[in-house]
Amino acid sequence: MGNAAEIYGKVYVLRLGHRPSRDKRVSTHVGLVARAFGANGFILAPICDESVVRSLRRVLEEWGGEMLLECTDNPLSYATQWRRSGGEIIHLTMYGLPVDNVIDTIRMSPRPKLIIVGAEKVPGQYYELADYNVSIGRQPHSEIAALALFLDRLYKGLELYLEHENRCLEIVPSPGGKKVVEIGGGSNAADDRADVRP
Numbered sequence: 001m002g003n004a005a006e007i008y009g010k011v012y013v014l015r016l017g018h019r020p021s022r023d024k025r026v027s028t029h030v031g032l033v034a035r036a037f038g039a040n041g042f043i044l045a046p047i048c049d050e051s052v053v054r055s056l057r058r059v060l061e062e063w064g065g066e067m068l069l070e071c072t073d074n075p076l077s078y079a080t081q082w083r084r085s086g087g088e089i090i091h092l093t094m095y096g097l098p099v100d101n102v103i104d105t106i107r108m109s110p111r112p113k114l115i116i117v118g119a120e121k122v123p124g125q126y127y128e129l130a131d132y133n134v135s136i137g138r139q140p141h142s143e144i145a146a147l148a149l150f151l152d153r154l155y156k157g158l159e160l161y162l163e164h165e166n167r168c169l170e171i172v173p174s175p176g177g178k179k180v181v182e183i184g185g186g187s188n189a190a191d192d193r194a195d196v197r198p
Helices: 020-038 051-065 073-084 099-108 124-129 141-157
Strands: 010-018 041-046 068-071 088-098 115-116 134-136 170-171 179-182
Touching: 010 020, 010 073, 010 141, 020 041, 020 051, 020 141, 041 051, 051 068, 068 088, 073 115, 073 124, 088 099, 088 124, 088 141, 099 134, 099 141, 115 141
Parallel strands: 010 041, 010 115, 041 068, 088 115, 088 134
Antiparallel strands: 170 179
C-alpha cells in the first residue's frame, strides 16, 4: 500500500472536543490508531494538551513514520477551511450512513480526507459540513474502534503491513512472548523494554 500522502495527499484525523481532565488516554489512543492505520495528520481540538502531543511524538521517534501533529482552538474553522481547500470531510457518527454503503465512493475519491471523531456531543454544524456522516454499526461504541474500522475499510486492510523506514524499533512476530529489536544497531537491547518472556 502506498502511504496516505501518495494516495490522497492528506488523511488527517480531527479529534474534536478533547477535555484534558477526562480524555488524555482516549485521545492519545485515537492518535495512535490514526498513525498505525495509515493517517498522516492528527489535529487535537479545542484544547492543546501537550501530554498527548508528547506521547505521540515519542512514538513517532521510536516507531517511525511521519505525521503532522497540530492543535486548533477553532475546529469548525479548521474543517471549513479544509473544505474550501478542496478536501472532503468524513464525520464518524453512529447516526450516519453505514460505512459499507459509502466506503467505495470515499476510497475512489482522490481528495484529501479529514476524518472527524468526537469526544463528546458533536455540534450540528459538523453534520452539515461533512461530505459524509458515516456510521460503524448502529450501537454505542468507542471512537477508537470507529476510527480503526473506518481506516481499515479505507485501505482494505493493507495498512496493517505498513513499515516505516525511519523506525528505531520493530516487533518480531512470535507465537509466544514478546520480542522487539532495535533497527540499525544490531542489538536486542529493546527486548528489555518489551518485557520479553520465553
